[in-house]
Amino acid sequence: MPIAPPSLRPRLPDTPGGDRPETATQRLSWVVQMHYRMRTAAFGMLFLAVCLHARVEAVSASIWLFLGVLLIVYPHLQFRRARSSSAPLDTEMHNLSADSLLLGMAAAALGFPLWITFSSLLGTLSNNTANKGWPGVAETLLAFSTGALIGGLVWGFRLVPGNDLPTTLLCIVCLTAYLVAMGHIAFTRIQRLRDTREALQQRERDLLAANDALQRNLQAIDALQAQLREQAIRDPLTGLYNRRYLDATLQRELARSQRDDQPLALILMDLDHFKRVNDTYGHQAGDAVLLQLARLLTEMARAGDVASRHGGEEFLLLMPTMSLATARERAEALRHAFGSRGIPFGGLTLHATLSIGIAACPDHGNTAEDLFRHADRSLYQAKHGGRNRVEG
């Protein structure tokens, strides 16, 4: 007779999980299989006890037939029934009730011999209780009594409680063995549950650690994306905005200036004779000059101005809300500041000048093309007018 509640069904975290289809054996609850083994052994021992008892108490042929079927054949039939059921565990719970009923019949058939009856009742009672809790106690007592009543009706009510010593001893040994086996099974299941819980806790810790790592990776990806976005709009040498960003911003600022009826100016700058700097002092000297101009632009730009490197040695300062007259003053200030600034390079102090073309909205047009065209033309004039000057 088996034990262990259905809630102890084993499912270790390291057993094949949900992504693999369950085999037929896995589908058949371990409770059913364990009950089968325990029922077969316990009923077999009970049969031995009945055989011993039959030496002193005559047993009729019909009772022998009933006991033979019950104690030898019945455990296999019950297993087959549970195995072929679509819900083996539920069927097995019904089997436990059937055990109580049939053992009650057997007890009545034998005239309620004390030790055989006690062993049968205690076995089925403990088993039902282990599987169903308190309701299992009530169910067992009811089923056993009903079985005893049916047995009495079939074979007549007799009360012959005496057992001889060999039968009593065998019952005690068998009952002890059965209860010890139940205890051992409970122990191994509890042990396994503990292992499972530890494995689950470890897995939870692993998942939390993996989640942390994932969060860190996501943050790193976010930072990288922000860096890439920034790089996409920046000139790598000077760190100023690049032409692509300037173009997009100019469109936006033009729209805003027209909406708010505000002026807008842009200053296009080109280093004078820059090739000579490169040719005379080397490319790195040229880079130092470019960096110096970028620094100056950053220093002199107002909040809201957009300083950009337009390409090569050409720079552009976009100044929203600035009139043409003020832009001219700012451009002069820039030209003067740059021309008078010494540029340290490898122990030398380099000097460079700027030619500047100005364009303003609405003075020179309302579109980016108008403004660029005018600024280009002004810059060309500044170059051809002798360089180091402002035009526009």
Ligand SMILES: Nc1nc2c(ncn2[C@@H]2O[C@H](COP(=O)(O)OP(=O)(O)OP(=O)(O)O)[C@@H](O)[C@H]2O)c(=O)[nH]1
């Ligand atoms: N060092 C350095 N030189 C650059 C860079 N980009 C463009 N140049 C150089 O800038 C120089 C531009 O020369 P030009 O177009 O002839 O103009 P310029 O010598 O300044 O003459 P003007 O503009 O007529 O006064 C070329 O020598 C380019 O190699 C850069 O990133 N670094």
